Amino acid sequence: MTRDGIYRSASGERAIKRLYGVLLAELEASFERRWIDTRFGKTHVLVTGPNDAPPLVVFHGGNVVNPISLEWFLPLADRFRIYAPDTIGHPGFSAQTRLSPRDESYGAWVVDLLDGLGLERAPMVGPSYGGGIVLRTAAHAPERIQRACLVVPSGLGTGSLRRMLLEIVLPMVAYRLRPSRARLERAVQPMFAEPAAELDETLLEVVGTVFEEVRLERSFPKTATADELSAFDAPTLLAVAEDDVFFPPEVVIPRARATVRNLERVVLLEGESHFPTPDARSALRDQLRSFLTADG
Incomplete structure (x- = not known):
């Protein structure tokens, strides 16, 4: 199941790609x-790290561009060859074919991607929407995942829809109707622990441009079930943020423990929101490094 065309205008697409x-x-x-052919269209992949290092596939969050999420994990390139695809159907350079997050499409896309990269199996890191993609892969082709790192992930339940409506959706609509810096800061503030006024200017510009110029993906990947993941036994790390408006710990942790067979490590980012602060990201990377290198 696919839906085509994510940009509202050609100028909007150019603006996103420039940013x-x-x-x-x-x-x-x-x-x-690199550009990898998949059954859903071409996928653009950023590759970095030593040529002879073990692979690490890093998926990005939904409705944002790849470099925003990749920055969180880039220091791991000292030990890994990182493959970071632009999620198909999301802002970036991959095909605009939007996949259904409710079926097996994302799992099939990841299989095509790994085949195109020549990777039989690999450890995977998925923040937010990317975590849901990892879980869709775990349901579709569990043998392709060596280790899984689910960071503030979708796919394990969501928070209060009323809170998301009041704190995210309505301010976003207000910004789209009458764009201003103040409205943009109000719309993004619930996702960040630090004051929105102190965020990187380019990051804010990207978010604002996405709000204005992209037909947003409005559905999270479906919530995984124990039956779907019955064959998935790869060691898994879960990292959750204490004040995540989308995927709160009190929802996600119990669901993960009931669903993921080999949940080895749970990390709580205290005082953090959906987008962790730089200090929290540094601490998280230490956790990921030790977890991903546990096999030597």
């Missing part, structure tokens, strides 16, 4: 850019 390039340059790393 993507600005954020990528700010990462100050050397990237190889």
Whole structure:
């Protein structure tokens, strides 16, 4: 099941891709850019890290561009060859074919992606929507996942719909109707622990441009069930943020323990929101590094 076309205008698409390039340059790393053919269309992949290092596949959050999430995990490139795809049907350089988050499409897309990259299996990191993609892969092709890191993930239940409506959706609509810096800061503030006024200017510009120029994906990946994941036994780390408006710990942790057979580690980011602060991201990377290298 697919839906085509995510941008509201050609100028909006150009603006998103320009900002993507600005954020990528700010990462100050050397990237190889690959295009992989999948059954749903071409997928653009950023590749970095030593050629002979073990692979690590990093999926990004929904309705944002790849470099925003990749920045969280980029220091892991000292030990891993990182493959970071632009999620198909989301802002970026991949095909605009939007996949259904309710069926097996994302799992099939990941299988095609791994085949195109020549990876039989790999550890995977998925923040937010990307965590849901990892779980869809675990349901569709569990043998392709070596280790799984689910970071503030979708796919394990959601928080209060009323809270999301009041704190996220309505301010976002207000911004789209009458864009202003104050309205943009109000719309994004619930997702961040630090004051929105102190956020990176390019990050805010990307979020605002996405609100204005992209037909947003409005559905999270479906909530995984124990039956779906019955064959998935890869070691799994779950990291949750204490004040996550989308995926609160009190919902996600019990669901993960009831659903994921080999949940080895649960990390609570205290005082954090959906987008962790730089200090929290640094602490999280330490957890990920030890978890991902546990096999030597």
